[in-house]
Amino acid sequence: MDVTVSPNNPVPLYEQIVEQVRAKILTGELKAGDPLPSIRQLAGQLLASVITTKRAYSELEAEGLIITRTGLGTFVADLGPETIIKLKKEVVMEHLEEGVRVARQLELANEEINCLFRQALDGSDERV
Amino acid sequence: MDVTVSPNNPVPLYEQIVEQVRAKILTGELKAGDPLPSIRQLAGQLLASVITTKRAYSELEAEGLIITRTGLGTFVADLGPETIIKLKKEVVMEHLEEGVRVARQLELANEEINCLFRQALDGSDERV
Amino acid sequence: MDVTVSPNNPVPLYEQIVEQVRAKILTGELKAGDPLPSIRQLAGQLLASVITTKRAYSELEAEGLIITRTGLGTFVADLGPETIIKLKKEVVMEHLEEGVRVARQLELANEEINCLFRQALDGSDERV
Amino acid sequence: MDVTVSPNNPVPLYEQIVEQVRAKILTGELKAGDPLPSIRQLAGQLLASVITTKRAYSELEAEGLIITRTGLGTFVADLGPETIIKLKKEVVMEHLEEGVRVARQLELANEEINCLFRQALDGSDERV
DNA sequence: GTGGTCTAGACCACA
C-alpha cells in the first residue's frame, strides 16, 4: 500500500497516515474486507515508530473505517455505499464550512466568496 | 471591545483572540490608529492571564496588523485598503483550498465539489 | 528650536529628543552658552510630557553637553572644538563598529564589508 | 553547540541566543536539516529558563531560519544559498546604514565617514 | 523524550 509521510509537513505524522488510508477506503481503492498492512510492517515502510502507526490505526478504528481482529490483523470495515458518500461529504464540508464561516466573519458578500471558491477550484485544476 | 473566548475550544486562547481582533481590523470595525485595550485590561475581561493576551498581541504585531508602543499602548497599524482586501482573501482562501484539496484526494468531480460549496454557503446563510 | 518627534518611531521619545539636540550642538547650530528652550516650553511644542522632556535634558546633561543653572535655565556647555570632533566620531563609530562586528561574526571578507559600506553611503547620497 | 549569554548584557537573553544561532546558520556552521539542541537542554546549558530559550527558537522560526516539529525537535530550515547571502547583507546593512544616517545628521563629509569606516574595519582586524 | 499552551508573579523601561 503506497502511503507516504513527510516529517516536514506540519500535520502530525499519525494524521498524515489517517488521511491517506481514509482516502483509499473512501475512494474504493481499499474495499470492505481488504487486509491492511500490519502496524509493524507499515511503520517500517514509513520510517515511523510503531506507536505512531498504532495511533493512526486506532483513530481509523474509532471512526469505524477499519476493524482490528486480534491475532488476524486489520481489515477494512463494511460500510454501505451511502455511508461512504456521506463520509466523503463530511470530510470536505468541514473545510468548506470553515472557509465560509471565516468569510462571513470578515463580512465578505456571497458573490465575493463565490469568486474565491472558483479561484480555489480552478487553481487546483491546473495542477491536476 | 467585545472579544469572547472559550477555554473548552481546542483552538488555543491566544489564537482565538488573534482571530477576533484580526477580523475587527480587516472589517474596519477597528481603524488605523485606533487604540486597543491594554493587555492587562483585556486579560481581566477575558479571565485570561496577562501573558496569554500579550502573546496574542505579539502575533498580531508580527503580522503587521498592530503596533505596540511601550508606555503608550497598542494601536491599529495603517494598512492600505488594497492590503486589507488581499489579507481578507488570503485568510479565506486557506480554508477553501484545503477543502478543494481534500475533495480532489477523495476523487470528487468538480460538479460535486461545487454542490457541497453551495450547501456550505446556503447553510450558513440561514443562520445569518 | 525645530525638534520633531514621532510616536510611530520605535525609538523612545526621549531618545529622539536627545539625538536631535545632540546633533544641533555637535554641528554648531547651537553654540556654547546658547540657551535651550525650557522643559515646559519644549514639552508643549512636542506634545510630549514634561517628564519625557526632562529625561532627555538629564541625559544630555549627563553626557556633559548641556548645563542646567537652577532658576536661570539650560545652556549649551562649553566644549572645545577637539572635544566636539571627538564626540562626533564616537557617535558614528558606535554604529559602524557594530556593523563590522556583525559582519565578522557572519564571516564576511573585508572586501565584502567594504562593498556593503559603499552601498550604504551611496544609497543615502541619493536621498540627500 | 557553543552559545554563550551574559545576563549583564543589556541585550535581552533571548536576543543574544537568536543572534548567535542565526550567525551559525548563516555562516554554514549549522546546515539545512541539522538538529538544534532541545530547548530544555539549551536552557540548562545557558542557565536560562526553558521559556527564554523557547522564545529565541520561536523568533528564529518566525524568521524562517529553523523549523520545529513537536515531538521530534528543532531543525535548521533549508534556505537556498542566495537567500543566505541576502540575509547576511541585510543584517550587516542595518547597522552600516544607521551609522551613515547619523554621520549625515552630524554633517560629516563622505571623506570623513569613509575614514571612520576604515578605522572600524582596521580596529576589528587587530582583534581577529 | 520532544515542543505547545497556560498559569502566576516579579522587576524594569517608557510616558
Add this chain to the structure above:
DNA sequence: GTGGTCTAGACCACC
C-alpha cells in the same frame, strides 16, 4: 499607567 523581559512550574499533544 503602559508594554518588555525573565522566572518557575503545570498540563497536554506528539513521537
